[in-house]
Amino acid sequence: DQQVKQNSPSLSVQEGRISILNCDYTNSMFDYFLWYKKYPAEGPTFLISISSIKDKNEDGRFTVFLNKSAKHLSLHIVPSQPGDSAVYFCAASAPTAGTASKLTFGTGTRLQVTL
Amino acid sequence: GAVVSQHPSWVICKSGTSVKIECRSLDFQATTMFWYRQFPKQSLMLMATSNEGSKATYEQGVEKDKFLINHASLTLSTLTVTSAHPEDSSFYICSARDRVKQFFGPGTRLTVL
Numbered sequence: 008d009q010q011v012k013q014n015s016p017s018l019s020v021q022e023g024r025i026s027i028l029n030c031d032y033t034n035s036m037f038d039y040f041l042w043y044k045k046y047p048a049e050g051p052t053f054l055i056s057i058s059s060i061k062d063k064n065e066d067g068r069f070t071v072f073l074n075k076s077a078k079h080l081s082l083h084i085v086p087s088q089p090g091d092s093a094v095y096f097c098a099a100s101a102p103t104a105g106t107a108s109k110l111t112f113g114t115g116t117r118l119q120v121t122l
Numbered sequence: 123g124a125v126v127s128q129h130p131s132w133v134i135c136k137s138g139t140s141v142k143i144e145c146r147s148l149d150f151q152a153t154t155m156f157w158y159r160q161f162p163k164q165s166l167m168l169m170a171t172s173n174e175g176s177k178a179t180y181e182q183g184v185e186k187d188k189f190l191i192n193h194a195s196l197t198l199s200t201l202t203v204t205s206a207h208p209e210d211s212s213f214y215i216c217s218a219r220d221r222v223k224q225f226f227g228p229g230t231r232l233t234v235l
Contacts, residue, residue, distance in 0.1 A: 050228045
């Protein structure tokens with residue numbers, strides 16, 4: 008049961024344009040969402056996150072939007088740069104009493120930024 | 123930012139042998155560490171949650187006798203794949219959590235022949 012879904016396995020965007028990566032989730036208990044960037048044979052690196060009490064969080068070129076009613080979030084990268092080419096994972100966590108929250112990852116979207 | 127290291131970065135072993143992977147948090151103390159496995163073109167799947175000084179909590183479907191986890195100190199957790207088989211070949215990633223964020227190691231590529 009894939010609780011976090013990234014339906015686009017790949018995306019190609021021209022340099023300078025906006026990249027929009029989408030993520031859907033099914034578990035209504037999720038209250039914290041994160042985006043990670045991953046290069047081949049490396050561990051994920053944290054990009055940006057958003058709490059369920061907000062609908063937008065911005066950090067430089069990266070903005071995450073959360074639509075709780077639709078159980079949907081998206082990552083916008085603008086302007087896109089060739090160095091942004093990587094696999095992007097959406098992750099979500101739910102509150103757990105007394106223990107560290109676990110992250111549930113989506114399947115990833117491979118972004119290719121072309122010149 | 124916080125750094126998490128893994129050793130080795132890649133390992134090739136014969137079927138039936140055991141392999142130990144180390145995960146260290148280099149500049150912070152991590153009471154909780156997580157072990158993930160990633161098959162090609164798939165998501166990161168949580169295998170277990172490792173708490174310092176106590177037994178690990180395994181996810182459903184993960185054999186605790188096959189994947190031994192030891193969180194001996196606040197900066198070190200180890201994953202031992204016992205009696206490895208070719209189907210255990212995968213990319214194993216550890217993650218350590220400080221008070222706020224979760225940081226990932228660079229991963230270990232395990233190939234079992």
